[in-house]
Amino acid sequence: MATPRTDVVLELYPRFQQVFQKITTHALYGGAENNAEFAQLVLATTHQLYRFEHAFDVMIVDEADAFPYNYDEALQRAVMKAKKADAPIAFVTATPSNKLLLQQNRENWGYSFIARRYHGHALPVPRFQSLWNYERAFQKNKIPQKLQKWVKQRIQENEPFFIFFPTIELMEQATSLFQKLDSTIESVHSEDPDRKEKVLQLRNEQRKGLLTTTILERGITIKNIQVAVVGAGNPVFTSSALIQISGRVGRNVQYPTGDIVFFHHGITMEMDRARNKILEMNRHE
Structure with a gap:
């Protein structure tokens, strides 16, 4: 494989x-x-x-x-x-x-379509939440209020989380601000030599959450993970990327639901396509 x-x-x-x-x-x-x-x-x-x-x-x-x-x-x-x-x-x-x-x-290949996960539950559907001027807020060393409320709720309810950022620069600018909420919060990206260990620590409940680029959009399964996307309207977040990111949520049979929120300052066609595709897959039995 x-x-x-x-x-x-x-x-x-x-x-x-x-x-x-x-x-x-x-x-x-x-x-x-x-x-x-x-x-x-x-x-x-x-x-x-x-x-x-x-x-x-x-x-x-x-x-x-x-x-x-x-x-x-x-x-x-x-x-x-x-x-x-x-x-x-x-x-x-x-x-x-x-x-x-x-x-x-x-080339007339065989084709199989599997709309449901192994546990039979519907795919979590992303919700859209406006987050105006989020870049300016981070430049002023402040976490946007709605995002901060979301993170505090995850910490209070002891739910692990991913926050996806459109750029490494913005993510690294934000990391120290989130660490004021909880010192175990870290960031990862493609060139991070400690990425494997940080993900393992999150899985083992040694960290509350990770800030990440799209490097973790695929192939990562964390029990009860909750996910937010900051700047979901950024071109780096294609509909495929947003579908994959949404797919991190609800993978475990014990936690088949969860929150996936697209924070944005303007809904894009890619955001709509991603949400509509997930809704379409949920209509299949």
Whole structure:
């Protein structure tokens, strides 16, 4: 199984080990320990597939629309080279790109649509909340009032949370302000060497919440997580990104609901598309 994001490999690896206890499973990503032992099941970032040629009997590409795989033709060729010539390949994603759908239609691939989660509950639907002049507030070293109220409620109710920011600069500007509410709150981004540990600490209830960029939009499952998006109208938050971010909420069978709020200073078409797509999926039985 290949995926563009290291975080997805780190998330899936212990789950696969738990389910497939009688076979050897390897996780391959940048910085992982080398292991020469043969593995029947390999979880790898797509970059790691440059190491293989005609090696795999079955290839599954998870989060097939994610950056950088969806833009990088070299990575796409590496995936095809790594599997055996006659090996089947499956592309898995909640938000297939137009390119992937066109290819599926043109080449007449098989297609499966799963609208419901394993626990059978509806997907949490994002709500829209205005947050005017939020950038100016952070520049004045203040958390916007509505956002601060939301965070305080999460802390009071002992609910872990993600707050997604459109830029690293704005997120880092805000981090120290949130730490005044609770010292365990931290921030993560793609170049953060401690990202893996910070996410694990949140999962283990050692942190109240994380501020993050879109790096954590996929593949992360935290029990009872609540999610806010700051500046949801920013172009970085495409409808696909907002659907994936919303998908962090309600994944656990014990906590199948939760809050997903898009804080904005103007509702965009991408926000509407994301919400409408989630509502559409909830109409399927």
